[in-house]
Amino acid sequence: MTIGGDAPVSVQSMTSTHTCDVDATIQQIHNLARAGADLVRVAVPGRADTEALRRIIPAVPVPIIADVHFEIQRALEAVEAGAAKIRLNPGTLSDQSKALTVIAACKERGVPIRIGVNEGSAVDRYDAAKRSQHEQLLAGDRRTGLVRIMVDRLAEYVRLFEKQGFSDLVLAAKSPDPLIVIDAYHTLSQTFDYPLHLGVTHAGPPSTGRIRSIAALSALLADGIGDTVRISYAADPVLEVEDAVELLQCLGLRARRKPELIACPTCGRIEVDLLSIVEQVRERLEEIDAPIKVAVMGCVVNGPGEAEGANVALFAGKGKAVICVDGKQVRTVDEAEMLDALMDEVRRYASRG
Ligand code: SF4
Structure with a gap:
């Protein structure tokens, strides 16, 4: 080298x-x-x-x-x-x-x-x-x-x-x-x-x-x-x-090979236990070998604007979650299914290369 x-x-x-x-x-x-x-x-x-x-x-x-x-x-x-x-x-x-x-x-x-x-x-x-x-x-x-x-x-x-x-x-x-x-x-x-x-x-x-x-x-x-x-x-x-x-x-000095996880800092509008959701997403993303930007946001009101630039994003609300791919809403799921649904979209995105 x-x-x-x-x-x-x-x-x-x-x-x-x-x-x-x-x-x-x-x-x-x-x-x-x-x-x-x-x-x-x-x-x-x-x-x-x-x-x-x-x-x-x-x-x-x-x-x-x-x-x-x-x-x-x-x-x-x-x-x-x-x-x-x-x-x-x-x-x-x-x-x-x-x-x-x-x-x-x-x-x-x-x-x-x-x-x-x-x-x-x-x-x-x-x-x-x-x-x-x-x-x-x-x-x-x-x-x-x-x-x-x-x-x-x-x-x-x-x-x-x-x-x-x-x-x-x-x-x-x-x-x-x-x-x-x-x-x-x-x-x-x-x-x-x-x-x-x-x-x-x-x-x-x-x-x-x-x-x-x-x-x-x-x-x-x-x-x-x-x-x-x-x-x-x-x-x-x-x-x-x-x-x-x-x-x-x-700093753009090394190409990413793994997903980049971004998450909102949470605020008084939060309706879910975002910190635990973020940790679970982080663990699940370890299996993915693709430089995808994944966002996990704590509400469906301001989240979409704040997740600008994410390839796959999850907006967790009370009882429901919205999943977006490249800024477009693709699914609305019950809270219990949101992690599986998010990972399905992440895998699909990764397989597209
Ligand atoms: S996404 Fe929603 S909960 Fe998270 S910081 Fe922004 S407004 Fe607050």
Whole structure:
């Protein structure tokens, strides 16, 4: 697969299993791929983990990225084991002689490397600049200063790779702060001609991390910035992939293959238990493999106007429901039959291609 250039924006995630637990890791990678992940990263803190890659890589349907933190030897082992890409913690680059060995091994095998900086690594430098009144770094507000330090740092790393004739790079500059992420990636896209890996780091659980992540990533993707995306939650990584895929679909960056369910927010005119109806429709739509827009609305009075654009729509009223296809009323059914009737119309619509 390709990251960057005209290639579609790819979705990636990271396993939460111990990589040396081969069966659990393979299972989770399959789950992530089924949810829409194009590539998956695994941590390789120990020798047993890089050994495990030899069994994992042939057993999964997506390319595997080896995530190397401090032990540069792991990067060499992962390349040997067939990793499609290496993610290096820049801390590992401080030992330049070892870093050069990894660069040479990746160059020889055509394995790309992702390098990135986090806001955390810029904070100490910013605080030191403040103490020493380093005017150039302190120009502008704290956010501007942090972004400047992150980008300068990344430029140092990029120079190290380019000096070795290595340009198969993907760059990242992450922060938990969406505004820093937006500023940093805008600057990266103006400074470097390398693919960018987007992400908001340490975003937290989906309940809070979702808004934080989508705020930053949607602003960048809508501006054409970003080549691969990882949403990171403190949760099952399948949720990360589902949200990233939905984001790309909403922005028109990935074709929809499954139905899109829209529903009214309910109001004082509601005469049915809409929330339970919506949940039942959502479950039933899982069997449909077609990009149909399905609307579930809570009344027949305002619903039709509000379900504008839906392919198949259900308007639930007191005891009765109206079903419309492409805006035309096709059936009126009793409430007890409405879900079956809706699904009949959805299947018929899907079969028309
Ligand atoms: S469709 Fe009807 S019940 Fe739902 S929000 Fe609109 S007016 Fe209210």
